Amino acid sequence: MSAPLLEVNDLKMHFPLNGGLFGAADRFVYAVDGLSFRVEKGETLSLVGESGCGKSTVGRAILRLLKPTGGQVVLGGQRIDDMSSSALRPLRRRVQVVFQDPFSSLNPRIRVRDALAEPINNFRLAKNRQELDRKLNALMDKVGLPREALGRWPHEFSGGQRQRIGIARALAAEPDLIVCDEAVSALDVSVKAQIVNLLGGLQAELGLALLFISHDLAIVEHMTHRVAVMYLGKIAEIGTKRQIFARPRHPYTEALLSAVPKPDPDSKRDRIMLKGDVPSPIDPPKGCRFHTRCPYAFERCRSEEPRLKEVERGHEAACHLNDRAAEDNPLLSGARA
Ligand code: SF4
Numbered sequence: 116m117s118a119p120l121l122e123v124n125d126l127k128m129h130f131p132l133n134g135g136l137f138g139a140a141d142r143f144v145y146a147v148d149g150l151s152f153r154v155e156k157g158e159t160l161s162l163v164g165e166s167g168c169g170k171s172t173v174g175r176a177i178l179r180l181l182k183p184t185g186g187q188v189v190l191g192g193q194r195i196d197d198m199s200s201s202a203l204r205p206l207r208r209r210v211q212v213v214f215q216d217p218f219s220s221l222n223p224r225i226r227v228r229d230a231l232a233e234p235i236n237n238f239r240l241a242k243n244r245q246e247l248d249r250k251l252n253a254l255m256d257k258v259g260l261p262r263e264a265l266g267r268w269p270h271e272f273s274g275g276q277r278q279r280i281g282i283a284r285a286l287a288a289e290p291d292l293i294v295c296d297e298a299v300s301a302l303d304v305s306v307k308a309q310i311v312n313l314l315g316g317l318q319a320e321l322g323l324a325l326l327f328i329s330h331d332l333a334i335v336e337h338m339t340h341r342v343a344v345m346y347l348g349k350i351a352e353i354g355t356k357r358q359i360f361a362r363p364r365h366p367y368t369e370a371l372l373s374a375v376p377k378p379d380p381d382s383k384r385d386r387i388m389l390k391g392d393v394p395s396p397i398d399p400p401k402g403c404r405f406h407t408r409c410p411y412a413f414e415r416c417r418s419e420e421p422r423l424k425e426v427e428r429g430h431e432a433a434c435h436l437n438d439r440a441a442e443d444n445p446l447l448s449g450a451r452a
Contacts (some may be wrong), residue, residue, distance in 0.1 A: 118192050119153040120291055120324050121177065121210075126150045127185035128172050128348075132397065145396050146172045148348035149186070154292065159318065159325040161335040163371070164345035165393055170328045173345075174294045177326065178212055179203060191291070208238045211290040215297040217281035221269040227280055228265040234288040254283040257317060275306035282313065292324040299334060311338050332375045336360055344368045347404040348396055350423060354430035364432035364446055366409050403435070411436060411445055 128147035131140030147169040154160045162170045175181045177188055179195060188196040195206055211234075214220050221230055231251055234240075241247035255262045258279040269277060278298065285293050295314065299307045315338050318325055329335055335342060336356065343353040344367060352365040363369045370387040389408045394400055400407050406416040413435075421433040434446070441447045 117156075120156045120158075120191060121154040121326070122189040123153070123173070123177065123186070124151050124189065125186040126173065126176060126183055126188065128169070128176055128181060129184040142397060145348050145399060147176070148396075148399070150345070150348070150350055151186075152343050152350065152353060154324050154326055156291065156324055157318070157322045158341065159327055159339045161327040161329060161339040161342045162345060163329055163332055163335055163342060164351075166330055167393055167396070168345040169348040169396070170345050171296055174212070174296045174326065174328050178210060178294060179207075208234075208288045209291045210294065211285035211288050211292075212294045212296060213278070213281045213285050213298040215300050217274075217277040218269060220281060221277065221284075223269050225269075226265070227267055227269070230269075230280065231265070231284055231287050234284065238288055240287075240289060250287070254287055257286060257320075258283045258313065273306075274302055275310060278302065278306075278310050279313065282310075282317070286317070286321075290323070292326065294326045294328065296328045297330070298327075300329065300331065307334065308337075314338065332371055336375070344371065347394065347399050349404060350431075350433065351405065352430075352432040352434075353423070354427075354432075358427065358430040362427075362430075364426045364430065364437055365405075365434045366411050366436070366446065367405050368432075369446060370410075403433075 126147055127149055129143040129145055132142040132144060133140060150173060152160065162173060164170050172181065176183050183196045186196070187194055190206060190209060193206065195203060228251060231254055232247060235247060235250055241250055251265055252262050255265060260276060260279050269280070272280065299310050302310060311334060314325065317323060327335065327339060339356050341353065341355050342359040344351045344359070344365065346367050352359065352363065352368045359368060360372065363372055370389050373385060373387040387410065391408050394407055402418045403409070403416040403421050406412040409416065415435050421435050423431045423433045424437060425431050426437050436444045436446055
């Protein structure tokens with residue numbers, strides 16, 4: 116089996132809160148606290164969870180916009196978390212990003228042509244002017260925008276069109292992986308569907324891998340291969356789309372899924388209302404981090420942290436309920452076929 120495109124091993128992102136005695140920080144925000152996953156070539160892995168669970172911080176660590184506190188980020192077999200900026204430079208091309216708000220990542224004083232040409236020139240991907248023009252035209256074709264729009268300014272486009280330009284800019288670097296950080300969250304429903312379809316089509320055409328960071332499970336269901344559910348800086352559950360959506364093995368996943376609208380009016384899925392707010396990542400609960408909100412919490416959950424364990428081939432969950440016999444596991448008795 117070939118090596119994965121991206122491996123994240125025991126990633127930690129701890130942000131100091133304040134300076135303690137002698138200036139050393141004595142409190143930290145444990146935004147990401149020991150998280151591991153892989154992304155294969157040409158695959159979409161979705162990282163989902165409520166806002167503040169640390170999923171965007173993971174994206175930024177992979178992009179090396181933030182330096183990890185601990186753990187490893189391995190791209191194509193090379194560790195990039197501890198690389199110097201100069202060593203990292205040629206590898207930066209391979210991982211690009213599409214942010215939620217494309218307007219903030221497009222300079223309003225730079226025409227689309229120059230915004231798209233920048234990565235091509237920076238990474239020396241065109242030998243001459245003719246090749247550059249060919250690549251720019253091809254990018255506009257790929258994202259479904261007219262070629263003549265290359266001469267326009269960012270403010271002349273709608274939100275959906277700007278997101279197409281953001282995708283074109285990411286593609287311009289000819290990456291292997293695109294981190295889509297809430298890339299469709301700010302768009303209207305119909306535009307959202309168009310952009311999701313565009314990303315899916317590009318992935319199939321170009322063999323791209325996507326790390327799709329989102330709080331919206333309804334969108335994720337349409338376009339992902341696998342799903343990793345995050346809660347308070349850790350992975351609660353990871354598996355294929357089918358495993359996660361049809362047979363969740365963590366109460367948090369079950370609750371998130373219960374909030375996804377179902378097209379079938381006869382669907383019997385009741386909404387599970389989680390009690391309380393997400394606890395602070397400064398002082399996460401002992402034992403299972405989810406125990407303060409979990410409808411099934413029992414004594415062991417308050418003292419012992421559950422580890423991610425395989426519950427079926429390719430499907431892991433961090434919940435003590437999975438150590439029980441099937442008839443005593445409420446996740447299995449309520450499982451959807
Ligand atoms: Fe709930 Fe306990 Fe499972 Fe945590 S370990 S999710 S508290 S049942």
